[in-house]
Amino acid sequence: MDDLRPTLLPDCPPLAPTFFERDTLTVARELLGCRLLRFQPELGRWLGCVIVETEAYTANDPACHAYNRKTGRAAMLYEHPGTAYVYLIYGMYDCLNVVTEPQGTAGAVLFRALEPPEGLGLRTNGPGRLTKALKITRQAYNGLPLTAVESGLYLSAGMQVADHQVVQTTRIGITKAADYPWRFYVKDNPWVSVKAK
DNA sequence: TCAATGATTGAG
DNA sequence: TCAATCATTGAG
DSSP: OOOOOOOEEEEOOOHHHHSSSSOOHHHHHHHOOOOOEEETTTTEEEEHHHHEEEEEETTTTSSSSTTOOOOOGGGGGOOOOEHHHHHHHTTEEEEEEESSTTSSSEEEEEEEEEEEOOOOOOOOOOHHHHHHHHOOHHHTTTEEEEEEEGGTTTEEEEOOEEEEEEEEESSSSSSSTOOOOOOOEETTOOTTTOOOO
């Protein structure tokens, strides 16, 4: 009776790879208000969260894993736009990114906070928390397309966020290029991890 | 404030 | 080889 296969929600088609095949800062800004959809196998249904905080990382950015170099884990940043890049930070937390720019050019947007549906008790304010809450692991999701429903995790367009509701400020937790204003979040949204000072 | 915890990186 | 670093979090 129960069909556990991921099924497409009619009003939530995935964003196309071309959405991500653009300037990383533009993608980071436009992802605010978009939805991250996660299939929950144990419940047989989809869970949708609104993206409220992002950060941009590019090839010529000292804070980027692929800065001036293409080796190891950072190779994923050169993959097809729309690909998931999940890495382990501080030995205990996975962080979710989506690859941007054309294939061959490094770039990614880090998801720092999501607004979850009410009443589920999900903690999605913080890059380590949101992956834990949605059970997104490096082993399962690194390299999967976030543009395909079959991944069980994909991105979809949502509400447009007006410019006056967007705060652009400096990124969190880095020491290199800490002055770059490459972090975007939705103004006054309670799920944002850290407010600008 | 500060320790936990492990992959990645760069120096030797 | 091996020590320092790190896009964080939760406990005290």
